[in-house]
Amino acid sequence: MVQRDPQTPGKEALTLGDLYRGLRSQFESAGVAEPEVSARRIAAEANGSDAAQIALAPQTAMTVRMVAHADAMAARRVAGEPLQYVLGNWAFRQLDLAVDRRALIPRPETEVVTGIAIDWLAQTVRRRTLSELTVADLGTGCGAIALSVAQEVPQARVYATDSSADALALAAANLAGVGHASSRVSLHQGNWFEALAGVHAPNDVDCNAIPLRGQLHAVVSNPPYVADGEPLAPEIDDWEPHAAMYAGPDGLSAVREIVREARGWLAPGGLLVVEIASDQGSAVAAVAEARGYERVRIERDLAGLERVLVAMRPRDEPDALELETAAERLRDGDFVVAPTDTICGVMARYADSGAVARVCEAKERPRSEPMPILVSGLAQADELVELSPAARALAEQHWPGGLTLVAKRRGGPDPLHGRETLGVRAPALGWLRWLIDDVGPVTGTSANRHGHPTPASAFEAAMNLATSAGEMAVPGRVIRGRAPGGTASTVVDVTAPEPIVLREGAVPRAEIVGDST
Secondary structure, three states, X not given: OOXXXXXXXXXXXXXXXXXXXXXXXXXXXXXXXXXXXXXXXXXXXXXXXXXXXXXXXXXXXXXXXXXXXXXXXXXXXXXXXXXXXXHOEXXXXXXXXXXXXXXXXXXXXXXXXXXXXXXXXXXXXXXXXXXXXXXXXXXXXXXXXXXXXXXXXXXXXXXXXXXXXXXXXHHHHHHOOOHHHHHHEEEEEOOHHHHHOOOEEOOOOOOOOEEOOOOEEEEEEOOOOEOOOOOOOHHHHOOOOHHHOEOOOOOOHHHHHHHHHHHHHEEEEEEEEEEOOOOOHHHHHHHHHHOOOEEEEEEEOOOXXXXXXXXXXXXXXXXXXXXXXXXXXXXXXXXXXXXXXXXXXXXXXXXOXXXXXXXXXXXXXXXXXXXXXXXXXHHHHHHHEEOXXXXXXXXXXXXXXXXXXXXXEOXXXXXXXXXXXXXXXXXXXXXXXXXXXXXXXXXXXXXOOOOOOOOOEHHHHHHOOOOOHHHHOOOOOEOOOEOOOOOOOEEEEOOOOOOEEEEOOOOOOHHHHOOOO
């Protein structure tokens, strides 16, 4: 309980300054973290004033009710309850939000996440003169991100999701406090994008609503990213909702799902911004690269820690339905012809030896000749081949791009060509990595009959294979477009201690074996 200031024994009424000093002494004795901050904020809350009032008007008299309110809050703080929950509200950017145990406490690193999204949205409005932008806030909690975006970007319509009905109730309470901006925020219960299934966005062109999938200009999220069992401070672990913090053995289960699924929900050119733990940057960036995003980067928070994944869906890509149909064909054992980084290629799932054999037949190519395999990134490559640290370093430096690594195949000889090695490469095209990430590694051989040149048009290349024209005209067998041509990949044998360049190509020899050669 707060005691009257002993330095002023003649005073009958407790002042604001007395209250502050008494609280600070109480918190120091109890070992409360940052006792001065807690004392100042609780004294101001009890008085109904700003924290600055303690310095400006310390002689302000306190009523009995104010002191009792301060005592109740102090007891909760001494018991370990976070200051934000004790106060019941907390500032976030331009907002004063209601906070309680139904949702995580909004923190400075989340303000950085929100700021990155808001700055990009504002620039997009100016650059493209858009009247409306669609944004998803996944795992909205108290609504901090969604409400900030709506308030600071008047053109934004925000779809906020959370699996917790309690958290959404808190967000709804905060929504009522943002005025007109609340009309551009809607709340949806469910897990991540599942909450938006069936949701339609307004369409000003023909007044008909259209499905939200593939239309989002930005996806923003502060998901759980703490590994199961990782120790946290009692003030966090004992009070904040565990479902909003813990995410599997490595803490990445939620982040992976969001990064993977957002690729199809974003419009071409759309932005993904996700808060992560400070030690997850490399792993999360690799997931985004494998998923075919571009401009992938990890941003730092105000403390200089790597805390934010930022990535974009490439703007120029084949039609989404065409890609989905091609993926279905590949899963069904078909092969697909498509333009790649340089030439048109014919793809089949490498795990389907029958489909790979049909590629050889369509190309009139001997089965004994190995074909390079396209992977979405190092994670898929590791499932197929054994890479030394030096080989991994080459992949990290040159993937996605024009480098094929020939390495020892896991599981013994290839079932088709019988060799112990396999060539793997992560292609530069984002949509192609996205497709491969969905269906698994695919063959990366040219779409031509053996010994013949490869046409630049994917449709023409498909028609020149040793198959019937009707067979290749089936929807999904061809991803239309023209290959850009250019230099083929550099092929490097990494089975020996030192890399051996087997074929000169897009990556200079000096970058593989050093200038001394």
